[in-house]
Amino acid sequence: FPVTISPSYESSRFYSEKTFKPIVQKHPFIAVTVPNFLPKLRWLGYQTFSPWIDESYDEELDDNKRLVKITKEIERLSKLEGKELEQYLIACKEICEHNYRTLMYKTKFSHPLN
Numbered sequence: 192f193p194v195t196i197s198p199s200y201e202s203s204r205f206y207s208e209k210t211f212k213p214i215v216q217k218h219p220f221i222a223v224t225v226p227n228f229l230p231k232l233r234w235l236g237y238q239t240f241s242p243w244i245d246e247s248y249d250e251e252l253d254d255n256k257r258l259v260k261i262t263k264e265i266e267r268l269s270k271l272e273g274k275e276l277e278q279y280l281i282a283c284k285e286i287c288e289h290n291y292r293t294l295m296y297k298t299k300f301s302h303p304l305n
Contacts (some may be wrong), residue, residue: 206232214294217287219244221261236293238286243279244268249304 210232213220217239222228229239229249239246245267248260271279 208289211294214290217291219283219287221264222249223261226257237290240286241281243282
């Protein structure tokens with residue numbers, strides 16, 4: 192799996208109920224966690240929300256800068272309206288349905304992520 196990150200982050204990547212709660216509830220999400228969290232989530236079969244959500248925050252190694260990027264993206268999403276909001280909701284619904292099915296049909300829940 193070709194993602195390179197700081198060794199200090201590698202051991203802190205953990206997929207918990209906080210990861211899977213929005214999936215079970217069929218909600219789009221932004222992962223407020225360590226960098227390069229999303230590629231391994233995709234590796235597990237889940238889809239993320241790019242291009243509907245700017246996921247460049249996940250590549251930011253500096254914790255403060257990553258949080259600022261996340262905050263700006265949440266602000267942008269909260270201002271969507273009209274046709275743009277409608278497109279976002281339709282696209283995210285398809286991704287959410289995929290992720291829900293992926294989780295519900297899983298038979299293996301333990302994977303080495305390193």
